[in-house]
């Protein structure tokens with residue numbers, strides 16, 4: 055009997071190795087910094103011993119309790135405002151026949167293109183000491199609690215909306231028919247059919263909004279006045295006082311709500327998925343002029359408010375000297391004349407966002423593809439998935455601080471990365487990894503499970519099948535991932551604010567710095583520039599997607 | 612010895628497979644000859660697909676051995692084996708047209724590949740569709756394209772996992788015939804998974820009946836149908852009447868008030884209870900009463916028209932009130948002219964009753 059040579063083909067070993075490398079890189083990007091920040095928080099700087107002393111000392115520091123309470127209060131109030139607004143908006147989009155739904159949806163998602171500092175800046179121009187509507191908030195009362203709340207509502211609204219849209223979209227028409235046949239009135243229908251089906255979505259939206267508010271420091275920085283919050287305290291401790299260990303302690307505190315919301319959200323999503331039966335009938339909405347008209351009015355008001363905040367920031371960028379010389383001017387775009395990094399910061403941001411989009415998409419897709427589709431790499435799947443879910447539970451501020459501790463450690467062989475663009479790209483990829491990974495996995499799972507098996511039986515190597523079939527079919531998802539990385543990196547402040555250097559200044563950080571230095575108009579100009587480039591990037595990706603769709607229309611039915 | 616191995620395409624020895632604590636396959640022994648068409652038949656979850664995937668190298672083999680043409684491929688990767696495969700979903704590449712799908716595994720010069728694809732398109736009877744995409748052709752056509760793609764590289768073994776189950780009844784019957792004749796023309800060894808007994812009986816040279824991860828019986832369609840090796844096989848392939856009787860000799864039993872002769876060599880022991888079976892089509896309906904020990908009067912409970920035949924339910928008081936299922940042709944029914952509730956003479960021909968031992972295998 056002939057004994058065939060049956061070593062594993064070299065390509066399989068390569069696939070295994072490559073997937074392992076993806077896991078290793080991701081672990082380095084996440085586990086390393088997290089361990090670093092935890093050890094900072096729990097190691098006493100004086101004695102070098104592990105323990106609670108450092109933690110306890112930081113917690114007992116004056117102002118800590120107050121800023122914690124402030125953060126919680128702020129998050130609660132914002133959640134209470136955003137949730138009903140976003141729910142009604144989502145219901146108007148999903149459950150009425152009002153005209154202009156596409157436009158309304160787009161307008162409501164616009165805040166996603168802006169850095170979180172933008173609404174604060176706009177509020178200064180609207181209601182601040184020199185604001186046009188100063189009388190609405192007399193004596194500068196916009197600087198403080200309510201200013202932050204309004205800014206956070208603007209910033210968190212689209213996040214809540216997206217979750218609620220998903221929840222409301224999965225309606226089963228049969229349940230409503232049954233309820234109508236049984237004679238249930240509108241209110242009872244809402245209580246017995248709608249509410250149970252969206253309650254997980256509501257819960258999910260609530261915890262996401264709460265967490266976003268707690269971990270954001272931008273709004274408080276710009277419009278908070280004397281109102282201190284936890285995230286801002288961390289920023290001040292590290293940037294202002296170089297007190298890294300205090301910063302680490304607050305970072306660990308910020309991990310708690312983020313972790314909690316991660317767990318809650320995960321549970322809620324699971325329940326949500328289980329709710330929709332396989333044979334659910336999609337809901338067809340009938341016209342009802344009164345209801346549709348009210349819905350349109352509501353959406354116009356809300357999106358109008360969001361839009362006017364955005365428009366205010368843009369207007370401020372082009373007006374010579376608010377409110378004394380209301381002429382058009384491009385002077386505020388002379389960034390090189392003010393402190394804050396100049397145009398170089400903007401170009402650097404573009405370059406870095408592009409780098410994050412390219413390398414992030416590459417890492418995410420290769421990792422997901424290998425572990426989902428290539429049998430030899432499948433032992434890594436669990437590890438990759440766990441790591442990929444982690445960033446969702448780590449606030450950008452905490453991740454960035456972790457990067458300082460990890461990469462700046464003298465004994466780290468990767469020390470050389472510190473202070474370069476590379477570390478910014480790494481941190482941004484890590485910060486946005488979860489959503490990108492889930493998008494890739496969802497797209498890959500939609501492919502027939504047996505493509506690889508067929509290819510193997512035809513003796514076509516798996517990487518060729520990836521190139522000829524998997525990638526082309528998944529290209530819309532790949533574009534989506536790249537766009538998400540680009541826009542995210544363009545707008546984020548928290549993930550990068552601790553790790554940029556004067557040589558690698560970024561646009562979003564320069565908004566912060568220019569505002570800090572009192573150049574609010576220049577900050578508005580830079581923020582507008584960020585919005586414009588995010589919007590342009592979205593437009594470019596939309597066109598690419600459209601071209602692609604046209605090309606592939608032949609084979610997509 | 613050498614000659615016997617020469618015409619073996621596949622030799623499976625003591626194959627086993629578990630998923631955690633669950634045993635999916637146990638002690639599988641199977642040989643497939645060159646050019647043979649073998650069907651793996653069994654109920655859902657019995658391990659047919661698992662066995663096929665192990666032959667394909669898509670599931671790791673933990674116990675036993677698989678030899679293809681004498682070569683040990685137990686641990687070979689799919690690419691190191693020689694087979695073509697068609698899945699239930701067909702797994703056609705959606706972004707490649709029919710031509711590129713079929714040519715996917717072909718190597719060599721462009722013209723040679725084109726010629727081969729044309730040949731295959733001719734073979735499956737779909738010339739002219741080569742520029743279409745899978746989403747643009749019907750299920751039956753997709754099925755044939757998947758077949759052509761699997762056959763393109765002229766593999767010595769063809770594996771089919773429920774290739775027809777996604778199609779509607781008419782197309783399915785037509786394709787059954789086409790696949791079979793294609794297989795005979797190309798003389799390619801074929802293993803097909805199915806849970807449809809009709810499909811297995813009409814297409815296979817030999818059928819492997821599986822249940823709970825073990826092979827119950829291997830045999831030609833005739834053997835499987837007429838000499839089932841177990842109660843499971845008898846029930847799964849075709850219909851059966853089961854009669855509880857008491858043995859009165861080595862080949863005779865008492866059923867109610869009647870003494871009936873069974874087939875020879877049923878290992879009956881006088882005085883012991885036994886379980887006997889008979890196919891519905893083996894029971895005769897008589898136009899007139901004929902006093903004979905194997906005849907009794909039955910009462911027609913119900914009849915059902917199933918296309919070309921009738922299926923009747925008849926209760927026979929004399930045989931202990933047993934309810935029998937009987938089939939009758941239209942001609943028979945016209946001759947008998949009976950209605951529900953009426954009495955009719957029924958006959959169990961001597962030698963047709965069989966058992967699987969005295970309740971040993973239930």
Ligand SMILES: Nc1ncnc2c1ncn2[C@@H]1O[C@H](COP(=O)(O)OP(=O)(O)OP(=O)(O)O)[C@@H](O)[C@H]1O
Nearest residue numbers: 630633635653654655656657658659660661662806
């Ligand atoms: N990867 C796996 N992990 C765990 N259990 C499995 C796996 N694959 C198959 N099984 C189990 O092994 C048993 C046999 O599965 P298999 O798919 O071979 O059945 P089958 O005979 O092809 O059934 P069907 O007619 O439904 O396709 C089933 O009970 C199935 O649940």
Ligand SMILES: [Mg+2]
Nearest residue numbers: 659660661804
């Ligand atoms: Mg199966």
